[in-house]
Amino acid sequence: MKENIIALHQKNIAKGAEHLFLDKGFNLTSISDISETSGYSRRTIYKYFESKEEILYYLIIEGLDHLVQSIGDAIDSEQNFLKRYEAICACMLFYYENYAISAQSVNRFQSNAPLNMTTSVERIFALGVKINEYLSIWIEQGKEEGILKESLDVMPTVYILSTNLNALFELVTTKGTYLFASLHMTKEQFLSYGYTMNLNSLLKEPTK
Incomplete structure (x- = not known):
């Protein structure tokens, strides 16, 4: 209680x-x-x-907890490989849009800047590791199913894919209004195009 x-x-x-x-x-x-x-x-x-930083850490953990759970559910689902990818993208977009402080701040914990290793900071790192583990499982599944290129190095691919998706969400957030108007595309169409571009770099046979 x-x-x-x-x-x-x-x-x-x-x-x-x-x-x-x-x-x-x-x-x-x-x-x-x-x-x-x-x-x-x-x-x-x-x-x-204890501090203002601990409030920020609380918000980061709250967002990452949700992301870990949702990505884990997507990976464990009975959907085919491409549908799991779509689900992963949707999870990451939801996190970026609904846990903005968490998404914007988490890069701080991937830098070389020294941090006071409190329990909260350790928890943030642990959640980041868990997300990467889930994504690596998905990539391994794709390689085993013969969908992804066998030459893919799993962990570098995880980091590059995550970075590309975050950059896509940032682009939509900061320049979306201009892009959608000038390209005559909806937000959904633009994101779908971006998701496909990222995926095609991994597939044995690119999709359209």
Whole structure:
């Protein structure tokens, strides 16, 4: 019961902070700002989070937890290989659009910047490893089924595929309005084209 109450207060504080991080940026957001937005006193915020960084980590973990679960479900589904790819893309797009702070911040943990290895940071790294494991399983499945090129080196392919998809989502977010109008394409058509381009680099026989 106590754990549920703590979890509820943490979620409320983090949701208030999330809007500020998106609007003002993490560095320009203060604990006082979060207090005003969330309705919790500074003292109460520090009762549930040791620092502003821990609030950010909470939001990153929340998004990655959802992504791990959804990608795992996609990989384990009974759909054919290409349908699983479509499901993976949909999972990653949902994460990018609905857990924006998590998606925008997670690259920080893939850089060489030194981090204080708190329990939360370790959890973030562990979730990233799990996502890569799921994607590597999908690629191995494709190679075993004779759909993907046998020459593919699995882990580099995982990193490149993830990077390409994230870049595609960023392009749609920042320049989508202009692109869709100038190319006479809908968002769905543009994304589908991008997904196909990425996939064709992996397939033995490219699809149209």
